[in-house]
Amino acid sequence: MKNEVYEIEGMTCAACSSAVERVIRKLNGVENAQVNLITKKLIIKYDDTKVTPEIIISKVKRAGFQAKLEVFDQDKKPKEVHQKNSNDIKRRKQTVIAAVVFMALMLYLTMLPMFFPSAPTPRLVDRKVYPVNHAIIQLLLTTYVLFLGRRFYTRGFHALLKRNPNMDSLIALGSGSAYLYSVVITFLIVDYPHLVYQLYFESAAVVVALVMLGKYLEAKSNEKTTDSIRRLMELAPETAFLEDKQGLREVPAESLKIGDIILVSPGMRIAADGIIIKGHSAIDESMLTGESMPREKGTGSQVYCGSVNTSGLLHIQVQKMRQDTILSSIVRFVEEAQGKKAPISKLADQISGVFVPIVIVIALISAAFWAFSGKSTAFVLQVFVSVMVIACPCAMGLATPTAILVGTGVGAKHGILVRSGETLEKMGKVKTVLLDKTGTLTRGIPTVDTIWVNHGTEADLLKIAYHLEQASEHPLAKAVVRRTPSELIGVDDYIVNVQETPGRGMGGSGLKGEKYLLGNQNHLLEAGIDLSIAQTFLNDASVQGHSIVLISKDDTLLGGISFSDPLREEAFKLIGNLQQKNIKTVLLSGDRVEAVKTIANKLGISAYHSGVLPEDKAAIVEKYQTDGMVMMVGDGINDAPALALADVGCAVGSGTDIAIETADVVIMNSNMMNVAHAIQLSRATIRNIKQNLAWAFIYNIIGIPVAAGVLYLFGGPLLNPMLGGLAMSLSSFSVISNALRLNKQKFDGEDLP
């Protein structure tokens, strides 16, 4: 016998709790079950040979509720980003690990004795005792590392021969020179054992290994796979109820033809684009418009595949084949857009493009100088090679990935989820920001805007409205409930027999038999109420794009309530901030032009597009892309193509799953200023990358004159592997430290915790 307590979610009334009790008590093996509506707990005693927690939970689920076993605090799991493990990245990881391991071995052999002479080295390969062996070991280890990194040589020399040197060319030249030079020296060690200290094998190995590591980290940070296509396709129902001469039967949705009549129950998704020929209901078209409020539709209205029928039974005539529906075109758009975006040019490659020729020239000039000064071939060769070797910065590969690693971490701390390293770099270069109105600049939740009183007091009006609306799930009803202060809430049966008529409104009776109505114009007109006095109120609301309800008592029009979708507070700050950064802001909305214009003026946005349909959004993105990089900020499914096409797609965390999946960066909280912060972060990261590259190169640049023999002229040394090693470690250390500085990044008007 087990005694357990479960937490039940979703119960709203006594009928619900008794429903759960009924369902659980019927289970064979349950001795006692009690459900408390207020505490949301199910207390159950059962025979655990016959019943298991899984059975209990699934039974409750089948009844339409959620149940979980009461345990201590459960953590809320954040939205998991889907990641496909491509074999490519896995294999690369193994290669990189191998390279780094061998590099470490090399460093142990060569560098460690310098700093910790007492470190144990196998005598057989100790360079003081058996220099030849030592050299051979170094050669073997390095050869393997270079083999692992052979891509640098193939790509680097290829680019070099094309007169277009890139980062790979620099690596190939530097490490290649070091390696070949050391191989030659290896053969000479037999006769000149001291040459074992002239080996540059570890320079080659370290450079190659570190750059491989850096590139791997970069690739990992750019790994972004999305499920958006699959999710979009899930919106289209697979079957539909076809009505024809043979009666009513279920058919695959894709077999529907133009002119077919389908029936759609409440709660079902509509399977095709079509026209309602019978029935009326409120249709949830958030997939299309992003509007969370269901739109009332009746005979003759257009409906779309993928939208949800919320209340009535609808007979719909199919107008488009499946592949011609708006939903399909959205899917196609997203697929196309995902392949279109251009990658940004790598800073390191650009620098290398300039650096490589300069280095070669310096090497040649120095070699020539010393040759003409009468130095031996060995000397000249040494100078030449030294310049090539020292010029190759091993920390170069780490410059970008380290900054990105830290940058994404900082973003995450602020609720800015950046999905790829590339996005982090791109955001700072954005020239235009397109902002979707509903859900991003506004909360997407309707609130009471104006209360117009025709007869009676505002308090009475609100009280009546509250009692009529409290039982309804309609977003406008919820808005009324939120607005009503508690002192106006009267006794429970202030208004009884409350009924909801979908597409119209609410009705109810007062204690003395008064007939109350609350709803849209049609609702009251059909009851014979005269609305002529309401015209000004109605016109005002219509112009501003506000929804309304009218309220009547018996034959009198009591007044009306208009609803608006208010702007978020940070919206103003955001626009100001973006304009300060010289970024163009553009407002997009499906609303009518007057409503959009008003909002644009309020916010101070100069450019706006009204009446925007989903297919338009992508086109608008393209138009602004001619000016530079574009960031699109949106939250609805209809924003998906635009989000995919924009250089940076930004979704607000409270938006639809599909917007989040398609976006490159997600703002996890509702603070719109984070859009500006993201851009600021990106710019800081780009700055940091440039600083890192500077640190990577500076030690090497100082080393070039030494390698060329400048110090030698004054009686100093030529370059030797120790100096090379010093440069390598200093630059790596500097790059990493500088990248970590990004953690201290502060955002406008914010103090970091």
Added chain:
Amino acid sequence: MKTVLSVPDMHCDNCVARITKAFSKESILFLPNLTDKTVLVYGDECIVQRAIDILDDLGFDATIIN
């Protein structure tokens, strides 16, 4: 074939929502009516029986009226 089921325990909008959700998962054509406390179902006896079972699973007693 239209069948009307009487579901006297349907009290509130949440009940209707649960019924709606459960039925739409099943692909049964139906129309719930909170005022009359009925659920209209399109289908043959098999479907009607299935509807009754679903309502039972939800915790509602359902009887055929017509």
